[in-house]
Amino acid sequence: MLAMLDTRKALLRGAFFIAWLLAPPVYADVCSLAGRSEPVAIGHVIDGDTLQLQDGRRLRLIGINTPEIGRRGQISEPFAQAARRRLQQLTEAKGLHLAVGLDGKDHYGRTLGHLFTAEGDNIEALLLREGLGYALAVPPNVNLVDCHRLAEREARQGSEGVWQRSPVIAAGEVASGGFQIIRGRVESVSKAGKFYWLELDGPVVMRIAINDSQYVGSLPIETLTGSEVEARGWVVDRKRGALKPGHKPFMLPLGHALMLEVL
Numbered sequence: 001m002l003a004m005l006d007t008r009k010a011l012l013r014g015a016f017f018i019a020w021l022l023a024p025p026v027y028a029d030v031c032s033l034a035g036r037s038e039p040v041a042i043g044h045v046i047d048g049d050t051l052q053l054q055d056g057r058r059l060r061l062i063g064i065n066t067p068e069i070g071r072r073g074q075i076s077e078p079f080a081q082a083a084r085r086r087l088q089q090l091t092e093a094k095g096l097h098l099a100v101g102l103d104g105k106d107h108y109g110r111t112l113g114h115l116f117t118a119e120g121d122n123i124e125a126l127l128l129r130e131g132l133g134y135a136l137a138v139p140p141n142v143n144l145v146d147c148h149r150l151a152e153r154e155a156r157q158g159s160e161g162v163w164q165r166s167p168v169i170a171a172g173e174v175a176s177g178g179f180q181i182i183r184g185r186v187e188s189v190s191k192a193g194k195f196y197w198l199e200l201d202g203p204v205v206m207r208i209a210i211n212d213s214q215y216v217g218s219l220p221i222e223t224l225t226g227s228e229v230e231a232r233g234w235v236v237d238r239k240r241g242a243l244k245p246g247h248k249p250f251m252l253p254l255g256h257a258l259m260l261e262v263l
Helices: 002-022 080-090 123-129 145-157 210-216
Strands: 042-047 050-053 058-061 097-105 111-116 168-170 178-192 195-200 204-209 228-237 250-254 260-262
Touching: 042 080, 080 123, 111 123, 123 145, 204 210
Parallel strands: 058 111, 168 178, 204 250
Antiparallel strands: 042 050, 050 058, 097 111, 178 195, 178 228, 195 204, 228 250, 228 260
16 A cells, blocks of 8 residues: 555656646746836837837837847848837737836936736747847846846747847957847956956957946956856947047947856
8 A cells, every 4th residue: 555655656746747847937936017017008119129108108128129120221130020010919909017117218218118918928028038139137127137038048049039040249250339249258357447348359348337246246257357258238339439549449338247148
């Protein structure tokens, strides 16, 4: 009898373990709507991460950057139109809720916020999970960083959307400004003024504010010399200004550990 009970328990444990392996990733804890929110209705979808609300506000979704739609005759980036169509589809339903970020406006005057479906699903995470954008972390609006990191990881591992062909470029190949994901080796780390400066093996230097330690504290910044890293964000073309002799022509500001991964 005892042997039969032990066998039954073992089978149950085995069945539970198999079910756990087959279960889809759970995002409820890290993607849930927390704090205050407001019901909103969408007037117009501009692109994959920007919408016009019916109350006149222009909303920029927090935590995601989608490929750029071509303007004035320019060609759209791959999956830009797909991201816009998917956002249109996701926002056609009723019951949408907006949670405005701690920093509620960007320098363009757009409202910054997280958008949720009536069922409580975070729309940025849904887009990231389908490979229709890149995860971002711009302090202080970082409440859903873990959610967005996990969602992007799933798309990247499954080669979904923008990850079908790697968008990552070598640091030595950077030739313009704009949003980019860069991989390279840190040649040197220095501290000057209010910033750490991490020079890569190419025309790019990364800048991290010393006061941002609460957001980048998990990065061993001062020991990164010689490390291979992957960084993301908006590269600044310093050639357009007064570039000082000996300075690299491109600079990538980083404000959160999500934006810099040590490989």
